[in-house]
Amino acid sequence: MASFWEYANPVKFMRLSGWLMPLSAVLAAVLIVTGLLWGFFGTPDDYRQGSTVKIIFLHVPAALMAINAWAMMLVASLIWLIRRHHVSALAAKAAAPIGATMTLIALITGAIWGQPMWGTWWAWDPRLTSFLILFLFYLGYIALWSAIEDPDTAADLTSVLCLVGSVFAVLSRYAALFWNQGLHQGASLSVAPGTRMDWSYKAPLYLCMIGFGLMFLALVLAGTRTEIRARRARALLTRERVRA
């Protein structure tokens, strides 16, 4: 059986991602389009919130991926630090801007929904605040990657930052909870019994969530492939220069 670690080999990774990337991209497109169309046109309006509730089909998947992207970066950083697989470090690098964008989407869609519902674009609510802080963490991580020239040094330092940052991001989350009582509702989806949401909403929402997950996968694969190709190009250029 092929081990997961085989894909630390860039050639094998390129071969696998060569078909996995377009496949997940197409699947993501299909799922997101279906989920959004179903969500926007095929669900009833909410009793109190009217049709504004339908922004949930963008907001929740984006927020989900914003957090999961950081978790994925954490795992990839650990793999890089422990096993020194370059593909892993590059995947973490590729995931950061996507995660930052997802955080931004979650914040902006939240603001658009909050304006009519809460009567304000922004409130210093713990959830909103922690997301803003998460966005700052993403910015710092991306800035550190772009500031260091040597790729291995950059990978090492950003990995350490990701590890330490994760701890402090969790701490900030609880600090924010301690700091202010929330306006944001509790979790709408939960594995615990006693569901709060009807299936007519849940089904398209799940479609969108899976679609966003696949979209994230496709984008990370595309980003990692670009990084690998850029490295190859750089190596070829260096070889040319040495020969000349």
Next chain:
Amino acid sequence: MIALLVRDLRLAFRAGGGFGLGLGFFLILAVLVPLGVGPDPQVLGVIAPGILWVGALLACLLSLDRIFALDHEDGSLELLATSPIPLEGVVAVKAFAHWITTGLPLALAAPVLAILLNLAGPGYLTLIASLLLGTPALSMIGAFGAALTVGLKRGGLLMSLLVLPLYVPTLVFGAQAVTRAAQGLDGSTPLLLLAGITAGSVALLPFAAAFALRINLR
């Protein structure tokens, strides 16, 4: 290690610039805020804990790049890395020296500035206690940020981008403790949490910072 501490302190006192600069910044901030928001004592009293804590945090940030940058430039950091003291110890000592030259004076000067900002009476003791408990964490987290960016040409700005988000929990608990105490409530819960953050950072971050330094010295 004591020799290293004494050397760092001596450098900070004699070389000028580093020591006192943070204090001066803190003072200017406490003067500028009333000029910005207006002299209403009630408003100032409400925002005083936050202003003092943010001021302490920024004053701390100002001098962070001095922790490693000068030693990196003249090569003594390499010597320290090859010395018999473990690099983790070097980091801890340097963070401690940074705390003595910035955190400690800030904590002692804060009550004076709190008078300027009209902090309510019961808040003073907690203000000193929270700064004494919290600034070691600021120095230690800052040492980690400085270790990450030590090799970079323009590390200062990048370091503030990296370090400030890490300061969030410390700031929240510190300012909360003072706010609660100033309102006559019990501020011990945030103080304990603050102490927890300090203890955790002092215990764990030297390892992360030393790891980052080793990579930067490679």
